[in-house]
Amino acid sequence: MLTELSIHDFAIIDNISITFQDGLTVLTGETGAGKSIIIDAIQLLAGGRGSVEYVRHGTKKCEIEGLFIIDNPNHTIYHTAIQFGVEIQDGQVVLERTISASGKSICRVNGKLVTLGILREFGRTLIDIHSQHETQALMNPENHLELLDLYQPNLILKAKEDYSDLFEKLSKLKKRYIKLSNNEQEMAHRLDLLQFQLKELEQANLSPNEDVILEEERSSLINFERIYTSLQDAYNALYGDDKGLEWIGKAHLSLEESRNYDDSIRNKAEEMAEHYFALEELSYNIRNQIDSMQYSPERLNEIESRLNDINRLKKKYGPTVNEILSYLGKIEEEIEQITNKDTHLSSLLDQIEDIEKDVRLEAKQLHDIRKKSADSLVEAVSKEFKDLYLEKASFSVSFEYEMEKNNQPKLHKNGYDHIRFMISTNPGEPLKEISKVASGGELSRIMLVLKKLFAKHQGVTSVIFDEVDTGVSGRVAQAIAEKIYQISNDSQVLCITHLPQVAAMADVHKFIQKQEKNHRTITIVSELSVDEQIDELSRMITGTKLTETAKEHAKELLELASSYKMLPL
Incomplete structure (x- = not known):
């Protein structure tokens, strides 16, 4: 679920940070206070189309950041993360979106820079936004x-x-x-090309890993003097009077003199002997390698020429000799298929x-x-x-x-x-596609039904409703409130509403309002206490000043909502 949302310099929002909880969170406030702007910010976070119009006037960029906690270890977000190389730790996913005043958009998932398309892939597994306009x-x-x-x-x-x-x-x-089964002319042209490629590769007479082997030999010849000097210095340090092997031999003899008096010295003497003989064998091998080394400028020229030929073939047929040989096998197979089409x-x-x-x-x-x-x-x-x-x-x-x-x-x-x-929606009327249902109130209810049935299976962690209850009232409004609450039992629900019935059903009620600060309009979000929630519901009921009757009605709505939540679903 979405647990925290931070918005900076976005439209009329200068700087807010909102925490969210599981269940149903309702956002209310006067028209124009910034409710839908918050939903717009979440939509951008999910990969929606951005615009410089979102950048607060007088600032260089707007920034949106959302923290999601994924409790389900089998959630599809993990497959998406693996697909795009994003690491998820402790079930935390952080989506970030920055839009500059010049129009440049920067997207990140858990700190990794991603394209807008990749951000959208993450967003669609986490958030489902539904409004009356889309x-x-x-x-x-x-x-x-x-x-x-x-x-x-x-x-x-x-x-x-x-x-x-x-x-x-x-x-x-x-x-x-x-x-x-393409036409004969195309197949003839294809066969000519393949036969030319086959002849070229067969004449090259490549062997497996030839490029790797030649590169190693080339490196040895180019660095001959350095390798020779290193081996000679190593041999001289080990073999000769007052050199490494002689001193290790003396150490071994010293331990041998006392091996019969102490078991621990006997073990050390045997271990020293093993090291001595191993180093003696190593020194002989170094000597043999020095004796066998020969610098051949002719051989180096041969290798350079051969590698040039191989690199030319790599540009046409594959990045390595082994892949070129694999392509050669495919050519032979395709020629055989065309010949015996x-x-x-x-x-x-x-x-x-x-x-x-x-x-x-x-x-x-x-x-x-x-x-x-x-x-x-x-x-x-x-x-x-x-x-x-x-x-x-x-x-x-x-x-x-x-x-x-x-x-x-x-x-x-x-x-x-x-x-x-x-x-x-009416008896005697023919069935139509959902998108062609005319009534806004009916459409709101139909969408709620389908969302309730599919929310659990779609796997999205947060379902967001932006004024989907427009055009309904009375008993239908109460029914919609109950249905939205039912959806919140399977997914976190954030809901912007003007219906007191829906607001009363909230587990958390957040109030959004505009204020003036330093001659600029800003948006403030606060979480309402029970008394404040009663006042807000009363305002939603009357639309003007608070009355005792409206307050009683608000209390009654909260009691009805509380009673409904106690019922088994």
């Missing part, structure tokens, strides 16, 4: 298939993995078939037909599982609709297919299903 993932039909699969993941996960493996194999075979095409076609049968069987199994999952989802949505006084609304999961010429559904990476969530 539809987010639930409104986009392209995401409905993934959401349906997330609804009952245990049922579909294994089947989806099996299908993905087979579909990938099928896709590779089809690509090979298309590549091999008809035989290979026939073999590939047989493989494609066999695997496609298996892929379609797996796709059919995926489809059947999704049908059952869709029925369960429709039932769950209908039940939730009743809680929000949408008992006359109908929800459906539409399955669509793109057909091929052979009258079979066209396969894609997730099977052959295309999913759309459909809704009708």
Whole structure:
């Protein structure tokens, strides 16, 4: 969850730091106080599009920083972190975003500089923002298939993995078939190129690791004098009168004279003897290497010439000799395939037909599982609709297919299903896509239902609602408050609201207000006590001055909310 948010020089905010807790946090305040600006800052932190307009007037840059604590060790954020080389310690993820007055944007995750695209990948696994002005993932039909699969993941996960493996194999075979069955002119040109490359590489007569071996020999020849001097000095220090070996020999003899009088000296004498003989053997090896060393400028020229030829080939075929040899093997295989194209095409076609049968069987199994999952989802949505006084609304999961010429559904990476969530809010009206539902109040309730059902499975740690309760009142407002609270049991929820019913349901109530300081407007965020919360709820109820009646109503709302929280969900 988001535990701390720091914002500096962002719009009308000069410098604030807000701590958040688990559960439902409500943000209220007068219109224009800066509530939505805070949500804008979080959206930028999640990889949203930035603008120099966000930089506070008269400052050089705005800075936003958010600390997230991830309690679930299996959260997808860890996979994302591994993918982009970001280290996560103690379950802490810090997202940072800086926008300069010149328009330059700098992004960091746990201190590591990342691109905006990478920041967005982290943000989408941590934060889901929904406002009255944007539809987010639930409104986009392209995401409905993934959401349906997330609804009952245990049922579909294994089947989806099996299908993905087979579909990938099928896709590779089809690509090979298309590549091999290109027109004759292209294949002839390709064959000419490959045969030229084959001839060039065969004439080079490369051997494995040849570049590495030659580089080592070249280094030895270039540094011959230094190596020779080092070996000679080492040998002279060990062998000869009054040199290292002679003194170690004397030490050994001294210990030998007393070995019969003390067991510890006997052990030391034996150990000294081992060192003496080892150093004597080493000195002989050094002497032999010195005797065998010969400097050959001709050999150095040969190596330089050979390495030049190899480096020329590296620019064309690979960074190492071993990779060039690997490419040579691929050339030989492709030449054989092109030369015997008809035989290979026939073999590939047989493989494609066999695997496609298996892929379609797996796709059919995926489809059947999704049908059952869709029925369960429709039932769950209908039940939730009743809680929000949408008992006359109908929800459906539409399955669509793109057909091929052979009258079979066209396969894609997730099977052959295309999913759309459909809704009708009035009896007798046809089902329509969610995005085409007209009423703002109905749309708010529909989105809350779907978010409640999917929030747990999507894995996002923080769900943020920016005035999604616009256009509702009365009993519907109370129902929405209860539904938002239910969502907060599975994910942290931050909610900007103008409804007292929603504000009363908060676990934490934060009040946002504008003040003037040094002739500049600033935003201040404070956490309300119970008495302050009553006053704020009263203001939200009356819209003007506080009255005792409004205060009594506010107390009643808090008592109702407290009683509701005591009920089992």
